[in-house]
Amino acid sequence: xxxxxxxxxxxxxKTGQSMTxxxxxxxxxxxxxxxxxxxxMGLRLIYYSASEGTTDKGEVPNGYNVxxxxxxxxxxxxxxxxPSQTSVYFCASSSKGLAGVxxxxxxGPGTRLTVL
Amino acid sequence: GNSVxxxxxxxxLSEEAFLTINCTYTATGYPSLFWYVQYPGEGLxxxxxxxxxxxxGSNKGFEATYRKETTSFHLEKGSVQxxxxxxxxxxxxTQGGSEKLVFGKGTKLTVNx
Numbered sequence: 001x002x003x004x005x006x007x008x009x010x011x012x013x014k015t016g017q018s019m020t021x022x023x024x025x026x027x028x029x030x031x032x033x034x035x036x037x038x039x040x041m042g043l044r045l046i047y048y049s050a051s052e053g054t055t056d057k058g059e060v061p062n063g064y065n066v067x068x069x070x071x072x073x074x075x076x077x078x079x080x081x082x083p084s085q086t087s088v089y090f091c092a093s094s095s096k097g098l099a100g101v102x103x104x105x106x107x108g109p110g111t112r113l114t115v116l
Numbered sequence: 117g118n119s120v121x122x123x124x125x126x127x128x129l130s131e132e133a134f135l136t137i138n139c140t141y142t143a144t145g146y147p148s149l150f151w152y153v154q155y156p157g158e159g160l161x162x163x164x165x166x167x168x169x170x171x172x173g174s175n176k177g178f179e180a181t182y183r184k185e186t187t188s189f190h191l192e193k194g195s196v197q198x199x200x201x202x203x204x205x206x207x208x209x210t211q212g213g214s215e216k217l218v219f220g221k222g223t224k225l226t227v228n229x
Contacts, residue, residue, distance in 0.1 A: 004159075033216075042205065042221035043160070058216065090159055104150065105217055107159035 002026055004108035006091050012114045013081045021076040021111050023091030031094045032074035033105065034066060036087040043090065049074055081115045088112050118143045122206045122220035129196055129227050137191040137223045139206035147208040149182055149189040150217070154203045163204070196227045
């Protein structure tokens with residue numbers, strides 16, 4: 001049981017390049033999330049997926065796209081990277097508990113992205 | 117809207133000192149409250165949670181009580197260890213509504229031997 005896995009761990013891009021961050025979970029969770037973490041800003045939600053086949057914007061979606069490929073996998077794509085997207089990216093997943101209460105989110109180890 | 121405010125860091129303590137990290141929230145509905153911890157180079161992991169007023173969450177010697185009257189969820193530990201050095205995040209989610217977590221900005225704790 002690996003939990004939430006992310007690839008790659010580190011990435012350096014040049015401005016304008018594209019890339020996809022991969023995330024997978026093996027806990028049979030319905031919901032998955034992408035966050036970015038910047039110094040002094042805490043975690044900010046980029047996109048989330050409440051179930052397979054659905055995605056919704058979070059607080060900072062501009063410059064990103066996502067794909068919920070299946071129940072296990074949720075990818076984040078940067079089409080044209082910018083220096084402002086230099087950050088640490090975390091994927092998370094959670095299951096829905098009783099009476100609509102959402103359970104804790106489980107986080108991956110993160111991807112450290114630098115855009116030059 | 118929903119928001120979380122936690123005390124600014126960094127916080128530096130000596131081993132065996134008492135720790136308090138303040139957290140207050142603004143929320144519609146009835147939120148669940150969480151403390152997450154992030155050790156250096158790792159992702160976040162749940163430390164403790166409370167889902168209704170007056171609940172006390174506890175784990176690894178840390179405690180926090182859900183205070184609806186003061187909209188607070190302060191984190192405490194009676195005697196910190198060097199291994200507690202990490203960044204601590206307060207967060208909330210509202211029951212029956214959005215499943216999104218709203219995080220505070222984090223408080224970095226350093227414990228010196």
